[in-house]
Amino acid sequence: MCEARTAVIVSAGTELTEGIIQDTHVRFLASELTALGFAVLRGVQLPDDAALFRDELARASRDACLVIVTGGLGPTTDDLSREIIAEAAGTALVFHPEAWEALLARFTGRKVSDTNRKQAMAPQGFPLIANPNGTAPGFHGMVGSALVVALPGPPNELRPMFSRSVVPLLRERFGGPGEEDILWGTALMVPESNLEEGLRKCMRGGVTWGTRVDEDRIVFSLRGGSAADREGLLRDLTSTLDAARIRQGETRPALLLTEALLHAHTTLVTAESCTGGLIGKYMTDLAGSSRVFWGGNVVYSDEAKVRLLGLNPRALQEHGAVSEHTARAMAEGALAMSAADAGVAVTGIAGPDGGSHEKPVGTVWIAVALRGGDCQARLFTFSGSRDMIRRRTAVAAMLFAEARVLGREFLDSRAKW
Amino acid sequence: MCEARTAVIVSAGTELTEGIIQDTHVRFLASELTALGFAVLRGVQLPDDAALFRDELARASRDACLVIVTGGLGPTTDDLSREIIAEAAGTALVFHPEAWEALLARFTGRKVSDTNRKQAMAPQGFPLIANPNGTAPGFHGMVGSALVVALPGPPNELRPMFSRSVVPLLRERFGGPGEEDILWGTALMVPESNLEEGLRKCMRGGVTWGTRVDEDRIVFSLRGGSAADREGLLRDLTSTLDAARIRQGETRPALLLTEALLHAHTTLVTAESCTGGLIGKYMTDLAGSSRVFWGGNVVYSDEAKVRLLGLNPRALQEHGAVSEHTARAMAEGALAMSAADAGVAVTGIAGPDGGSHEKPVGTVWIAVALRGGDCQARLFTFSGSRDMIRRRTAVAAMLFAEARVLGREFLDSRAKW
Numbered sequence: 001m002c003e004a005r006t007a008v009i010v011s012a013g014t015e016l017t018e019g020i021i022q023d024t025h026v027r028f029l030a031s032e033l034t035a036l037g038f039a040v041l042r043g044v045q046l047p048d049d050a051a052l053f054r055d056e057l058a059r060a061s062r063d064a065c066l067v068i069v070t071g072g073l074g075p076t077t078d079d080l081s082r083e084i085i086a087e088a089a090g091t092a093l094v095f096h097p098e099a100w101e102a103l104l105a106r107f108t109g110r111k112v113s114d115t116n117r118k119q120a121m122a123p124q125g126f127p128l129i130a131n132p133n134g135t136a137p138g139f140h141g142m143v144g145s146a147l148v149v150a151l152p153g154p155p156n157e158l159r160p161m162f163s164r165s166v167v168p169l170l171r172e173r174f175g176g177p178g179e180e181d182i183l184w185g186t187a188l189m190v191p192e193s194n195l196e197e198g199l200r201k202c203m204r205g206g207v208t209w210g211t212r213v214d215e216d217r218i219v220f221s222l223r224g225g226s227a228a229d230r231e232g233l234l235r236d237l238t239s240t241l242d243a244a245r246i247r248q249g250e251t252r253p254a255l256l257l258t259e260a261l262l263h264a265h266t267t268l269v270t271a272e273s274c275t276g277g278l279i280g281k282y283m284t285d286l287a288g289s290s291r292v293f294w295g296g297n298v299v300y301s302d303e304a305k306v307r308l309l310g311l312n313p314r315a316l317q318e319h320g321a322v323s324e325h326t327a328r329a330m331a332e333g334a335l336a337m338s339a340a341d342a343g344v345a346v347t348g349i350a351g352p353d354g355g356s357h358e359k360p361v362g363t364v365w366i367a368v369a370l371r372g373g374d375c376q377a378r379l380f381t382f383s384g385s386r387d388m389i390r391r392r393t394a395v396a397a398m399l400f401a402e403a404r405v406l407g408r409e410f411l412d413s414r415a416k417w
Numbered sequence: 418m419c420e421a422r423t424a425v426i427v428s429a430g431t432e433l434t435e436g437i438i439q440d441t442h443v444r445f446l447a448s449e450l451t452a453l454g455f456a457v458l459r460g461v462q463l464p465d466d467a468a469l470f471r472d473e474l475a476r477a478s479r480d481a482c483l484v485i486v487t488g489g490l491g492p493t494t495d496d497l498s499r500e501i502i503a504e505a506a507g508t509a510l511v512f513h514p515e516a517w518e519a520l521l522a523r524f525t526g527r528k529v530s531d532t533n534r535k536q537a538m539a540p541q542g543f544p545l546i547a548n549p550n551g552t553a554p555g556f557h558g559m560v561g562s563a564l565v566v567a568l569p570g571p572p573n574e575l576r577p578m579f580s581r582s583v584v585p586l587l588r589e590r591f592g593g594p595g596e597e598d599i600l601w602g603t604a605l606m607v608p609e610s611n612l613e614e615g616l617r618k619c620m621r622g623g624v625t626w627g628t629r630v631d632e633d634r635i636v637f638s639l640r641g642g643s644a645a646d647r648e649g650l651l652r653d654l655t656s657t658l659d660a661a662r663i664r665q666g667e668t669r670p671a672l673l674l675t676e677a678l679l680h681a682h683t684t685l686v687t688a689e690s691c692t693g694g695l696i697g698k699y700m701t702d703l704a705g706s707s708r709v710f711w712g713g714n715v716v717y718s719d720e721a722k723v724r725l726l727g728l729n730p731r732a733l734q735e736h737g738a739v740s741e742h743t744a745r746a747m748a749e750g751a752l753a754m755s756a757a758d759a760g761v762a763v764t765g766i767a768g769p770d771g772g773s774h775e776k777p778v779g780t781v782w783i784a785v786a787l788r789g790g791d792c793q794a795r796l797f798t799f800s801g802s803r804d805m806i807r808r809r810t811a812v813a814a815m816l817f818a819e820a821r822v823l824g825r826e827f828l829d830s831r832a833k834w
Contacts, residue, residue, distance in 0.1 A: 023460070043462035276702075
């Protein structure tokens, strides 16, 4: 048995390598194994091909201490996992009468095909792993110095088998999860390269990091070093990049705004032009959003701005749809038309067309009005595709609204994003 | 160059092998490559680790004629693809001033970090692949006898780059079926397993298929057999699954509705409850949507339904927010409040909470009202997560509106989705 906790995950099935179905096992198992302290060296999708399977199994069992094979345990001829694993272990397949009985019990009243007998077989000396939700049991045993665990492909069979049977087995064989702690953080409205530069500048005590870019945020993890080192790095990063942009833990803009609204016992109304409903979509992604999200207006046309929000057509004409005046009038109009306590409005040029020298694509005005309070507006200049400009606008609007609802000043927006 | 069309797909990123995010590139690329006549020998997810990357690239370029590397082209130190591919090709990295100019143009007025310079570099002799949606161009060139193609990780950058630049490159280098030998189709509101079953049932003359599941549709390709076989299969599939659900070519619900609105010289107003703005978001994803999309109301709370759409509070109370009466009143109210010609309204229970025995999670009423015409409503029962129910609701609403705007009857909706 090798010392380090290293693992390779192999998903077998031609439907994976022809792109017919999406492999989800690598993600599930990688997440579980990482939590157990394993380093996953790779995930692999293979077609049902004996030579490729044999080659990959040989390589994986040399490279890693643990190899998890998913799929290929069905009754048909292209289900190869049993045969290839037995061959690699230098043993024969043996029939397990108790597995056969269990299989027959599942088929009560239905004709069992002879090909199903294969599903009661496993490499000699490999204990079975019970499958409460399907016909094929799993099994585990050594191939060279690696523990090989074979599990069936259907996720509703594999996942409970992994949790109930494989996790205890791995704890027993490989010991508990590593003590290495992780500190999570979220970066908002920070380009990936700026985040990296900030992390590098604040680096200390052998702390390393990983990042994951989502459509509305970047989640990062700090690991290694001491807890004090990781916390110090996060503190330095926050003062370098602004507390509005760096948050401890994993969060998202809509969640931050929702928490602020709950905290302030406030409800929100939106007035969206260029985002077309995206802010409302983000807010209502969260279950239970009805406690804080009153509703909104998608005022894509000028006529909608006039009819739904009561904007003055002359003023709209004079200042233009993308202007501070219009953004403020939208936020105040949305408040006036609703029973909500806070109104956020966005109007901008998402492109690819519609830009001009004075108002290039990416020019966005955002305004937040509070009932019985003030109305503030900010100009942003976003770069990127139409999709990116719209997402950045929605994120900025949610963070601006969060700050105003909490009575905080919002960061200077003159920078480019 | 090897003869057979064999390929290996490598996705780089520690977030993949730690199970933080789901790799979707292997599936997308495997489907596309299969359609181009390639046998995909394996898909691999690797952590950002130089030794593992080097090893896998060496092995892949021995095993296959084509190696596609995704990810690892960002500006940060754990982005290794450029360095490892250059090393494997035995060349140095060279700076591309034109790529740097393009990158600077994207950053207009913003501070470009020095780490970004790395994104304008590629292995010597490797032509760049333009990236219209991001900062990192791709590149391609030979490593041993394999063509290696490197593409950035974000799907909205990778997918158009693959379609526009890599497909023509592969056709030129490897030959294979031309675009005229593939028949593309789009399945809407069809569960993946039903589509698969339908395809299998209608199969003829050695036609094979690949599918790609997107958030609002499944795109499928038919290849092999004769043109008549492929067209016959599509015809049979359409009559099996309904012409509203199977469309020739690659399309999407918002595009179909936009085309119908343009055709009928009609504008649209939305009234969204459970979707919270998602229909507006989908409609305005398309540039130029202002020609057909007038605007909308996000009426998440009952109060918003009353104040923004003029619903009668007593009737709303009596029938409930999720009812045929409310859906119709919402569509008609949206029309009355706007200058648009067609109104689409959705109200439903997206879950996970809020369901009851009579109205379980997934119960959705959709209504479409035409100015000077009738108002029709349909009951849908969607299954899945909150996110899936919301997406399915938005898709059904757009297709229902398309049918009504074109004066067609809409499919029976009583089935489960």
